[in-house]
Amino acid sequence: MGHVVQHVYNKIKKGEEAVSTFSELLRRHCLRTIPRIICQCCNNFNVKLDSKDVEILRILQKNCRLSAKEIAEKIKSPISTVYAKIRRMEKLKVILGYRAILNAKELGRGTTAFILASVAYRVPGSKEPLSQVEIAEKIALFPEVQEVHIISGNWDLLIKVKAKDVDEVGEFVVDKLRKVEGIEKTLTCMVFKTAKETTEIPIFRERGA
Structure with a gap:
């Protein structure tokens, strides 16, 4: 300044x-x-991406089943260029993988809850303070859990859960989550309706690229 x-x-x-x-x-x-x-x-990335890279990423986020030929037609570039760019972004870990997006409701897992949890860093009988990261990693192993985040504020963890119904969410909190060593208290927020839920990352093109 x-x-x-x-x-x-x-x-x-x-x-x-x-x-x-x-x-x-x-x-x-x-x-x-x-x-x-x-x-x-x-407009800055951690890795060097040009406008064609960005176009490819946007297309793949919408539909990763498209072939290199189909992507090449959309961005008006040679197939070899598209193939090379995708492989490069995979090596750089810009692209981490390709997955199917499932319909949770149709599979009987249509109930979503976000759970806030606080951590007690010292428990009776333990000489060393508990690790917040290790607690988060233990919670992440439960199959109901989709996401676990270490957060700032009055709570320590934010956990996203998919379940069959409210009763199953309650069973998860009481029978699993609260039994994890170090979990002090929880607050469960049930989702009534979802306006947006996506895995897409907003991408901004570099200036001059």
């Missing part, structure tokens, strides 16, 4: 800005500068 202040000060000395106060000039300059910085950050 120091370079912004210096830039504003230089403008005042040169008389390039007709603004009565330094603070107002600084505010105006920041409003012009910060959006550009945010835009640049949003």
Whole structure:
């Protein structure tokens, strides 16, 4: 931020800005500068991807069963280029795998719950504090669990569960989750209706790519 202040000060000395106060000039300059910085950050990847890579990823997220030939036709590139780009992104672990998306309701697992859990890091009889990561990994082994996240705030873990019905969610919480060493208390949030549930990652193309 120091370079912004210096830039504003230089403008005042040169008389390039007709603004009565330094603070107002600084505010105006920041409003012009910060959006550009945010835009640049949003368009940066951890790996180098060009516009064709991004197009391929968007297509595969919609339908990963398409052949290299079909993708090549959509993005107007040679099949060999598409094949090479996909293999490269697999090696870079940009693409982690290809999976079928199942209909949980039709398979009798249409009830979703998000469970907040707090962790007691010290339990009676234990000399060493419990590991939050190890507790999360134990919970992740339960077949009902789809996601486990270590989070900030008043709770330590956020757990997503798919079950047959509310009773099964209750059985999971009482008979499994609360028996995990270190779990202190839980709060279960039942999902009434899902407006969006996706595995797609929003991808922004790099500027100039």
